Structures are given as C-alpha cells and as structure tokens.
Amino acid sequence: MASSGLAYPDRFYAAAAYAGFGAGGATSSAAISRFQNDVALLLYGLYQQATVGPCNVPKPRAWNPVEQSKWTSWHGLGSMPSAEAMRLFVKILEEEDPGWYKVPEFNPEPVVDIQMHKPKEEPQVVPASTNGTSIPKPKTISENESSVGTQDKDVILEGLDNVSSREEWTPLSASGHRPKPRYEHGATVLQDKMYIFGGNHNGRYLSDLQVLDLKSLTWSKIDAKLQAESSDSVKTAQIAPCAGHSLISWDDKFFSIAGHTKEPSEGITVKEFDPHTSTWSIVRTYGKPPVSRGGQTVTLVGTTLVLFGGEDAKRCLLNDLHILDLETMTWDDVDAIxxxxxxxxDHAAACHADRYLLIFGGGSHATCFNDLHVLDLQTMEWSKPKQQGLTPSPRAGHAGATVGENWYIVGGGNNKSGVSETLVLNMSTLTWSVVSTVEGCVPLASEGMTLVHSNYNGNDYLISFGGYNGRYSNEVYTLSLKSDSQSTAKEETVSDNTSRTLEPEVEISQDGKIREIAMDSADSDLKTRNDEASEQLLAALKAEKEELEATLNREQLQTIQLREEIAQAETRNAELTKELQAARGQLAAEQSRCFKLEVDVAELRQKLQSMDALEKEVELLRRQRAASEQAALDAKRRQSSGGMWGWLVGTPPDKSES
Structure with a gap:
C-alpha cells in the first residue's frame, strides 16, 4: 500500500511511467506483457480517470474491440474523483508487482533481515467481546507495524531464532520476490520451508507455487512440472488454478486436496507435489471420492486424512465426513452417530491424541458460528462438549495450527469486521484463552489467511501468510512460542548453578566425612519433605476420592429415582393409551350413529316435501269442487226464477223437477 506520507501525484506518475502509460493514456507493449489484459485495461481506465476525468468520448465502433474494451473500462468508473483514481491505480499496481517502486535501486545481493518497528503511541482500546465483557489483551500489534517496507529499520535480525520470544506477532521481511497478494490459498511446512500454492486474487484463481526458506528468509518461485497420468513423461505445464483447497505434508512430499476451480470435476481431486523433482502428479484414488468442493478442512490423523464439510460447486453447504487412507489411497464414506x-x-479443524477431531466455527450463507464439536474417531460419535474460559466470537475464514495439546486460532471474520484476537484452546481441558490482540486493519485480522507451525532448531513458531480484510495481503507474520522452553531451560540452569554453588560450600572442609554427612542430611531432609508431600498428596487424593464416591452415590440415587419415575410415567402412558383407544372406539360408534341419523333426516325431509305437494293438490281440488258447487247453485237459482217469462219464451220445463 502507498504510504500516507507520500504525495499521490508524484507516486502516481512514477507508477504510470513504470506501468507503460504514455501521454493520453496510451498503453505500451511493455504494460501488456507485464500485466494480464484485464489488469492492464483497469489500469488504463484509472489512469484516464485520474488525468482526464470522467469518460465523455463517444463509444468506439464495434470493429475495434481493443478500443471498445478500453472505453468500457474507463466509462465504467463513472464520476470517480481523480484523487481516488490515483490511489486505486497505485494500489493495484503495488498488488500486482509489490517491488515496482524499488526497481531503480535493484541490489543483486538481497539482504536477509527482519524489520522490527516501533509504532506510534496511540490510545489502547480494548475490544469488547460478544458477551459484553472486555477481552483480555496480553500483547498488541498496531496497524503501523503491518507496513513492513515503509518504516525505518530499528533492529535487523537474521533467521527465525532471533524472533522475539515474547508472545506477540512479528512481521517478517524476506528477500526475493514476494508472492502476489491472495487469500483462500494453501500453505504447509516441509523441511524448514513454507510452501504457498494457489489462492484467490481479485476473483481470479491462482496456480503458482511459492516457497519461503525459513533459514535464509528468502522467497522463491518454483517452476513446477506436471506429470501425465497415463505415462511416465513429464511436461512443463501449469496445474489447474484453484482456491479453498488444503495442503497436507506427508513424509517428504505434500498433497493438495479439493478446492474451487473454474471447471470443477464431479469428485475431489488429490494432487501430489515432490519437492525433489519439482513435479506435480494427479494421485489415483480408489473407492467413491467425495463431491468436489472448497472451504473444507482436511486433517492428518495417523496415516489417514479426515475431510469434513465445505461448499460444492453449486454453493451447497456440506457437513459430510470422509476418510482417505494414505497407504491404500482409498476413500471411505463415514456415517457417524x-x-x-x-x-x-471456512471452518477450522484439529486432531488431539490421534483420536479426537475438533471442528470450530465456520459459516453458512447467512451467519457465522462459534460452536465447538468433537468427533471420537474410535467410536465415530459426534459430541458438543462444554467449553471453558472465554467464549470465542463467531467467525469464518480463520486459520488454525496445533502445537502439542494447544490449538491456536488466528483471524477470520463475522460478516462485519475481522477478528482481532489470537486464541488458543487447550484441547485436554477445552479451555479458551487469548494469546495476543492486534489493532487496526492488519493482515492478522483477515479471512482466508493460512497458519502453519514450524519447529525450527528445536523452537516452535507460528507463521501466517496472506488473507483479505478489504485488501489482499502477501505479508508474513510469525509468533514465537519458545518462551516456555526457554523458561524451562533457565530453571534447569538455575538448578545446575545452585547445585554447583552448594557443593563448594560443603567441600571447604578438609574432612571428607563431613561432606558425606551433609549430603546424607540433605538427602534425609529431602526424603522427609518428599514423604510429607506424598502424604499430603495421598490425603488430598483420598479426600477427593471420597468426595467423588459421595457424588457418584448421589448420582446413582438420582438415577434410580429417575428410572422409577420413568417406569411410572410409562405405566401411566399405557393406561392413557388404553383410555384413548376406548374413546376412539366410542367416537367411531357415535360417528356411525350420527351418519344413520343423517340418512333418516334426509328421508324425512323428502317425505315432508311430498306431503307439501299433496296438500297443495288437495287444496286445489277443494277449490275446484267449491267452484263447481257454486256454479251449480247459481244455475239452479236462475232456473227457479224464470216463471211465466220462461214459459212465454218457450223454455221447456225441467223434467228433473217434476
């Protein structure tokens, strides 16, 4: 990154001249050959935005694809301020070629050193943990310490042996050409060398293999060859770029397992690298390989590799478990209870006592986790034990390394910010504690970084590389763990000096018997103290045993009571089941009766409807009969009232009346 003390215009024009941009944003052939086409186009757009301003020129015609691509890169920046364009131009150039600014001062004899920086005094802010309490902060490293190449050298050290023994992270300055910044890469240590393979940079998968010599602290790139699967021939070709894979050392070689690729296969691919021949080879495996994935964990347990979780090519999260036998190269799909x-x-995994697999943290598409799970590899049973000490904050993309029974966790993020503290879990007691805390946006608070353990000259070191926390990193930090061994050595030295001091005082006497008596007296006193200590220890153990027996008896009584309660509950449950069955029988009978009643009601309704129709017909007949009777009555009345007038008109008399 460009230092804030430098004037951006000066550094910008120096960077533009180095990148090969001439007047008017012309791109030279040197820039095209020095960078990838997409990077060169992005640099062109930023250069034009910084020097000319927003793109107002018309879009070139379709027959000129190069000018069209350059116009698209420039036009896509919109109204970005020129100062911001300058800053991004310098930033991308430094990420692509970190040593560009030192090219005029090239030194054929690189100096191997480590820069120890003294950060400015700033207020110490203790970050709050997730439960509201302050996280202990034994050691801190500020953001200023991450700029290894921009500060004055206070102390020049050589080799890992001279790294501070205090438990604080120290930036390393190695000679040679540093690898491209990246994250989600793989890292492993083999014969005092740290190997870095692949990773992700600006959305592009990488395939380069870099090595850091821990003796000379020198970076170098390995031009690896690829051995063909079907023959013994070896050809010079790049292995497929990948990210999210795992590097595991085995004997004098190491494996690259799984990972995201542009063209994923159906199953996991296992690649092997031989440092002696600088050759990659595709390992032939047997059994059914797991589905291809990235972001998984692969843990070495004896002569097997245990693979857990990850995300497949369709972004489907996994929690399956697979084991690869390294002696037979056979995959086994495990169904644990x-x-x-x-x-x-993006979780972390470790193995304890060649029996227990520990899984910590990780993330899904929506959340991060801080849970701890343990798999007993003998019984193949999962458990979620109770953790002691502080409660770690949720995180994903963190890195872990084991040293003895201690499991160190560094970095990671929680969808909002990077995690600043370095944690250690004692795998025997499952107790968490804080080793150190970093301040600011330094690479140690990144996602996708790697953490490896190196035992160099009998001393233990943790070495971190890369990561992403808003910017891609290619910096190396180390944490020395040799304080415990040094303190032990000091105690042994003090003990030796004490014994040497006591012996001359006894030898002052010329009588050898006095010395023997003094030694016998010292031995007897020591024996007495040892006996007293043993008696006290036995008494304490006896008391603890009695307490444990009493606790066990109470637990047994509670177990008996619980069993009785369970038996009573089962009996009651059986009775209730019988009652329920009887009630169900009665309910079925009532339902049948209700059905019959409903049928009867329907028939009665039909009969009622028929009766209504009959009543209407009867009423109609009654009316017709009444009308007929009335008509007959009226006719009779008319006949009876005819008299003489009827006779006169010749109406014949009614014979029925005669």
Missing part, C-alpha cells in the same frame, strides 16, 4: 455440526465452510 450423534449430532454432527451444521453444514458449513
């Missing part, structure tokens, strides 16, 4: 961790990726 118990409740496994939820599907996740």
């Amino acid at each position: 118990g409740t496994p961790p939820s599907p996740r990726s």
